[in-house]
Amino acid sequence: MINRRQFISLAALAAAPFPALADVIIESGGELAGQATVLGRLPADLNGVFYRNGPGRFELGSERYQHWFDGDGFAQRWQIAGGKVSHAGRFVATQKFEDESKAGRFLYPAFGSYFERKRYKNNDSINSANTNLLPFNGAVYALWEGGSATELDPQTLATRGIKTWRSDLKAMPFSAHPKMDPDGGLWNFGTAPGADKLVIYRLTAKGEVARTAIIPVPQLNMVHDFVVSGPHLIFLLAPYDFESGPGRSLRDCLQWAGERRPMRAVVIAKESLAVRQVFELPSRSVFHFGNAYEDGGCTRFDAILYQGDALLKTTLDARQALRKPGDGDGSTVQITLDYATGQAREARLFGASEFPRVAPQVVSARHRKLLVLGAGKHELTLDSVNLIDTDSGKVDGYAFGAGWQVEEHVLVPRRGARSETDGYVVGVAQDTHHGQTVLTVFDAHNIKAGPMALARLPYRAPVCFHGNFLPT
């Protein structure tokens, strides 16, 4: 039974898994590979690779990063084929990772931890490639948000190098949350800290730059994700000021200004790549979105909103994160932007939650189902998988219970799926009691029945942020 009025926030998520996460890395030695033991029934029509990425290294030379976003990218692939599940993972060989490994200590600034023992050429010199892993155009891309994508071999995950989509766009910020288009291409954006410029990319399915634009937007700070409807690109801009200074990490430059400024919703028209309208909402912060669609003269979309500065909740300083549990809980909200009245309305869909996803076939179209992880009432971590009907508000959910840390789950449609629930929900969870990382498979039509199959690794793998399933 899922309690929809929970008051434990993502704060808990950051605080709880860190010690375990550090253990994993120190033992991993840089590469992981293994066969999972499958319990339950793996569907015969579920075959493919689940590509995932997250921060894998938090400690070097007896120093420790202070923010969950700082660790170096550790790319992972879970292959589901013929009823068997295998796993492999390795660090993305970024310049930063290679230089720091050689030096035996941190050299460059990370998002929330400041080091500058070595000067560097540009943002790609400090690119940690740690946020998402996107199969696209025959390759996979380890994504960060402050610089280029890093191309990896889809079989071995060996690093091929920085990806420059077009020579004049070298080293441009390319966010970790591109949105796939029905034609196989994608939309993405980028922001450079303090530059107040929003970069828009439209790539074709072949990875060619079809369109790009630079849109000036004042006070454009901390934009992690966006959402796309048929005709619009929608951004929520939380009220952060950018105050740089010597010895400050990027996180330290982002000063919460929620007492002084509202949150803004900026709507860009795809046709013109210009701002169509800006809406004001009560000040909150945000990382992630579900999906957007047009409904008459309105755009509706889902987002997970936090009271106050959500970056406090992803810090690895447990005292800071836990100081006020319940203060600043994230909740899943449907926002409606009404162009005629200029008003933004909100409807609450779910309590403390994170990692929203929708089925791939409904991205930028009308959706009715939103998948989120929920944070349990008594557990200081995300521990449940929930499919929300965004029209009725009904929730089909399953809680893993004590000792589990649940990571992002994705919807995997059956071939020729006739609805958003005609398929599976695939994800990963950490069984901390047994020290095992587990692939989970649910019937998207019946989450509350629990996993159809669990594929247990004989080891713990680093916690991931985001990933994508590539069917085969």
Added chain:
Amino acid sequence: MSRPMFALLLAAAAPSFAADLTINIDGVASADGQVMVAVFNSTDSFLAKPVRAAAAPAHEGTVQLQVTGLPAGDYAFAVYHDANGNGKLDRNPVGMPTEDYAFSNNAFGKRGAPSFEEARIVLPADGAIASVNLR
């Protein structure tokens, strides 16, 4: 050959006040365009007013450039690979260079070019060889 003897031979071939700066540019990515060098002799003129400029056709690997007849003294230089041959260092829309570049000493600045002091090299009367890497 001993170093004093070498210097003596050089001295015989050039006016005594003129020193030659040999610049080895490693890590040239392709044979497209030219490798461009600008040499500066003071903090005030750094990146604004070069005392000398030179260019050489690019080829993959190491390109060598000679800047001859400089007075002995302190210098700093900037190098870039003008791969598209448009005569300028191209930048992306947020101002980051999109063509390979380097400064003497392989110096980097903080979010920008280094200072003259950070890139400063000493050119003695008998000349010097300085290497930079474009990668």
